Amino acid sequence: MLKTTFAALAFCLASLTASAADEPPAAPASVRFAIVKTASLQTHEWLLFSGGRFEPAETAFSAFLIQHGNDRFLFDSGLGSQVDAQYAADMPGWNRPFFRYDQPVRPAKDQLAEAGIGPITRIVVSHSHWDHLSGLSDFPQAEVWLAAAEHALVNQPSQAVGGVWPSQVAGITGWKDIVFDRGPFEGFDASHDLYGDGRVVLVPMPGHTPGSVGLFVTTDSGRRFFFVGDVVWNAGALKTGAPKHWAARLFVDHDVAQTQAAIELIRAAMARDPKLVVVPAHDAKVQAALGLFPAWVQ
Template structure:
């Protein structure tokens, strides 16, 4: 039956579209959430020659490098480990990435920021963000979470207060806002998994931070023990892929010179991680950019539990 009242038809059509859009948006209910678990939020990716990420890899074969954030749930608390690309990344990139490095350090558009994905899923605003380190592809969404404190190691605060540009920089456009609520992470002399210092975030051993310096002075990793009892280790950019970790190989030499603050210290952190994996083969290590590890685990709103 045709509609003769245009305004009514328009409103009716809008209502149907809204219902349909809502039906397509997976909204996690409390019953579907883990008690302790995490979700990988992929904000963007980029295809790069395999040789840049995998020692001995192909020059012609392309593999995906992810830009991911990690949403950690601990009972009734949530925190975000890294932010990936944020809603303002295009402007930040124009200001922070020199023209001559843009062909080599880039990202796919459109970007699906962590904040946009969380808002779409009906998640409440987060109160805590922790950065594995302050590079552009990890801190790009800091300003999307004005309600949250932003935790970094004390050594990383030095970079925050003296920002620089480039692929290995800490960009003023991302971390320079006076409104950002910085939270210095205070590690305790409590050994954990072979690391001499640690920070037990919730006091029960389920979510534990450890220093992993080298890539930047204040780089940190995060252990998460989920409902199943399985333990995961989010290691930021200490290593870019598990293939490189298995070989104990440093980053591709040109990239390493650009992004690793201290090559020897980075290699020492990699070797420590390698020894841990050899001693605990059930531990799952998740480099921040390794799509081969992240794809099988799934992406938000799917949860690792």
């Protein structure tokens, strides 16, 4: 009787093991992104980086929709539906000739709704300047992820050039600090792997603001992209490692030396992987070449 029982148990265990072995491995999560351009500004290249040409250049104000499997989040929020009121309330008058946007504004909220994309429950911000936080109020249900050093700025809003606008953060309660709990990644000191598979990874990039962050994304095609916020405004700066125009960097870069160090880390990552596509938050030419929402980059 005991022999029969042991034999039956052995058979069951063998069957379970064989079934598990026969199951195909789980398919890797689908990863893609879309560039949601909310507004633009016609300017000139020489105003965007030192050594730039005296040629027209378009600046974009964009949010980036990242999809990993069934999960979606925004990296930055672009200009939101309340930007005109925010601008009127908090942009200092003497700054307005230099920091502005052209009409029309097409908020990310409206574009996503038109495409039938459901509620956004997480927004990761590259940094806390006005043109990156404007759309937060359009997604009141979303957690807002940012570096701890950037959260300190949010807690002390001001109308200073490098400050956080009170009109954009009032009533926002879903703040969540990014914990850089992984080791170095692509030359950066620390990292946070959002899904644990190395395909959507945040890195700290202090300089432009104390808590600026960048985002590496590897899509299904194997292409790799690096969203660098405002470390540079235009990809042309990366050819020589040029900083922003001297007047701009004195006003908008919290720490000029740290910002330059971040530029060199980006250039080093590009040298290691010549196929890496660097996407500055405001480079309309780079973004248009990849395709704008509702198109997806895969």
